[in-house]
Amino acid sequence: MDSVLNTASAQLAGQLENHLQTIYPAIEAEAITQLVSDLISIMRLGSVEQVPVPYQNHWSQQDVIMITYGDSLYRADERAMTTLHRFLNEQCDGVINGVHVLPFFPYSSDDGFAVSDYYAVRESVGEWQDIQRLSAEYRLMSDLVINHGSGESEWFQNFIKGEGPGHDYFFTASPDEDLSDVVRPRTSPLLREVQTSVGLQYVWCTFSHDQVDFDFRNIEVLKEFVNIVRFYLDQGVNIFRLDAVAFLWKEAGSRCLNLEQTHEVVRLLRVLIEYASPSAMIITETNIPSRENLSYFGNANEAHCVYNFSLPPLLLHALITGQNFYLKQWMMSMPPAQDGTAFFNFIASHDGIGLRPVEGILPDSEVDLMIATMQDFGGHVSWRALDNGEQKPYEINIALFDALQGTVKGKDGLGEARFLCAHNIMLALEGIPGLYLHSLLGTRNDYERVKRTGHFRSINRHQWDYSELEQLLADETTHHHRVFKGIKRMIAIRAKQKAFHPNATQFTLHLGTQVFGFWRQSVDRIQNIFCLNNISAEPVALSLSDLNLISTQDWSDLLSGERYDDLQGSIELAPYQSVWLSNR
Template sequence: MNNVSLKEQITHYLRLVYDSDMLQKQHYQTHQEFADDLITAMGLTPTKQENSPPPHKNHWDETRSVLITYADSLLEEDVKPLHTLHDFIDRYCQDNISDIHILPFYPYSSDDGFSVINYMSVNESHGEWSDIHALAQLKNLMFDLVINHCSSRSQWFQEFINAQGQGQHMFYTASPEGDYSAVTRPRTSPLLRSTSTVEGEKHVWCTFSHDQVDFDFSHPMVLLEFAKIIAFYLNNGAKLFRLDAVAFLWKELGTSCINHPNTHTIIKIYRLLIEHACHDAVVITETNIPNHENLQYFGNANEAHAIYNFALPPLLLHTLMSGDSSAITRWQMAMPPAQNGTTYFNFIASHDGIGLRPVENLLSSAQKDALITSCQSQDARINWRTLPDGSQSAYEINIALFSACGTTHAGTDDWQIARFICAHTIMFGLEGIPGLYIHSLIGTPNDLARAENSGQNRCINRHQWDFSKLTTELSNPSSPHHLVYTQIDKLLRLRSKQRAFHPNATQFTLQLGKHIFGFWRQSIDRQQSIFCISNITNQKQSVNVQDINLVNTQKWYDLLSAETLDEDKVNIQLMPYQTVWITNT
């Protein structure tokens, strides 16, 4: 479609989503009129409309890595948290991190930011837009586009209640008498919320909580308003967009209301608009769903530039707790390589829990139960969801990754930090861009008090550090936070210099027995190879060099230890949870 104008492409997609009756809701006579308004809302001049971005272009390389943090993860007395975050990044993230994902920093009413009151304001307790602009001078910034729902305290929802203004048409309503048995639920709360309005009682759709009211994207206004928000974010420093909970965006009764074809089409529309406005901007879909469904959000390299690799956290934790790499090896062998212009967004910890839906059909019920039990031994909480038959199923495990790494299925041992670093060393080597939660960078354990005081299970992994205490810990050589930070810092710096760790470099899974997890990466120019081999047990393991198939005509050495492999070496000895990155250059 390279010779087709932006307007023609947008019009084509609009026809797939909106029929004439839908257009009339916004008084559009034609799809072309609506396309014009979307293009205008994005501030796309005729020159930008004609300047199509090259297809299958990788906007990343091995130097890209993303730090995930709340605006107020670090606190100082009488200092706005965004100022403190700037200080932390300037001190500790200059040469190891390229991008910062600031979780929703807008005014909100619940869910630690994901119940947005005003999309175009900075929460005044965090700082102001100038603070965001200052951070954008240090790093690329990722903003959350909380696209499925907003706060019930937002102006839009008040307009819905009062049947006035644009908000009156923006929310999805349904009859309480309807059959919703097919709807996929991520929570146990009732789907519909009764709301009194000037027009009488209405029942609004709430996928996540009754304070988070779902938008009605069948009304063109909603699509248009979010185009305006996207343009505003681009103008205020956003280079990456995380489409939060986007899988639930389109509702159609009689369907599961997840992964709807219209949802995929709307992502294509926004991607076209975004990349015409900023060629190297990146769209990332956050879809906590089974692995095979998640892969669909690549489209044909015309939807997400990157997808969250949601199966990785539970699979990797299962691997390290069980000492068995069979499941993660099978999964990785079946994962398709991302074509140019797309990549995986790898993470093993985040502000949310460790999702269990992505490993449906990847782990058995017994394996998931063992994972849950081991995490509960480390004080984990469990969030549940309601199934179509009314029963409940574990949706996610809420625990800090550092605490989770304190045990195996056999019980606790002395290898917590080694296991934690092993998990990250594996993740940093995999195909894709690594995303690192701030509490993983500094080894933060469970915050049981915050989870208890807030009544929210997810707060167990949302600790707020006193910045002066953190800097003291990071400067103390015997502190676990110092040990974690220095090792992860070293790994990230090393990774950023290896062409074989380009997010789209070749990856091939190795078969080295269940106690070892290994894969081979080769740079796009085929000049560098790295064999990433990890002992995923708390016992010493041996790897036969012949099983790795090193080319005899080249010199090989381990990037992590700087040790050269002797030509006559037969076996590589690995300490518990040790990883080697064996390279030829």
């Protein structure tokens, strides 16, 4: 046993040393050795029993992660996290087994993404015991807001004073440096002037001026975040969402996006997390063009999952135009995720519908058409600055239920069918589904919240009174009831199908412009499911012979229960109808 322990420990130390030498090439060997020792000590990995097994899938078709703020549901008589836990246990019927609780820490802006204390739970949400209780029953995803911290935090106040914890954690630059190539998702100035104890300094703010970027050139910043990871693991966190990680490393004269040191930091964190908790996962939040996003898989040695950021805008475009060309073209270009990695599929989130992920996929004219349609449906547009001073649309801010209330021709009476079709597609695709709470509930645009906060993203961040929500979900006449019931039914069916494993085979079908179809096959090649989706407002007749179904097998629709014995016949698809045609 001692030799096994020594081998595993030696391999861990060797991996950490290699990553650190790449991140910090100027640091002397002795200092790297000490840093390795420090990281192992922080993560409590002094005696490692085994080396993590590579290419392991820590997920199955039964996994669905609900995305929500900790206080999206509230009751006057209990903490918000208790109410969230109640909703999952009482209303979700066991169909949800994971939950991403968006930043539940004290913060100063951006609804939690300007963290002022990484080691505390916001009082309005609950306390660490609530987090621990939730993680005992559900797989828990937490944000690691790793790129920036609050301008009102104790760390930043110490930066201003020039002493105390965090005083050297923040990135500074000179306005005289060449920063013309820096890629940013905002229009505010990149550098913020700050009077400090040593004079005027310019801190780097990729996002808002209240979100000041950390300086990972300082090894103390790396050690601090490794300590935060260890602390979160102790609280029951199983999935780490690395927020805005693509911007982590900065170098003047570069784009300051996706730099090699950034990838190396992700690899380092994966090593530490896998040794500490073999079933824990990393998911990178990189709202950037598709090819760049996929790079965070590495060679199955970086993120376990990457957000499938191109899916929301492309699926929205397909459903409002009734044409699948761009969605299908993109899907055919997507490489299958190798074992040990998976796509994280979502079609709505607390942020808007990002437009950067369709750069090079959707022509500008189609993006403009989509934007105009969403504005007609009550949505807003957020912008980003280009290096030439111009602005470009960055994301559309709208609740998904409202986004799908019509087509480019205007609103119609097919919104619910279109909305459910979108979720049928998302749940059937290769990958792990992430389901935003407000999509599950069919929440509408919250104009009052936008007015109150002054931020467009608030349109899709409604807070529900739990008693009111219970009444709506119980009332069969409401769209909330119908949507909630319909999506839960899809999830329950999905969980039983081996062909819907996140890594099961997927091929795109060519069935005309109105039918978006794809074929899934289980890893053992026993189950086949043909996922057929009419994405148009017109009925479509589809010939079964086009699918080349094996005639000796029994075929039926998992969603409707209808059997198909005549394989030379046809399927009549109503507007926005989905069929999961399975041989088992």
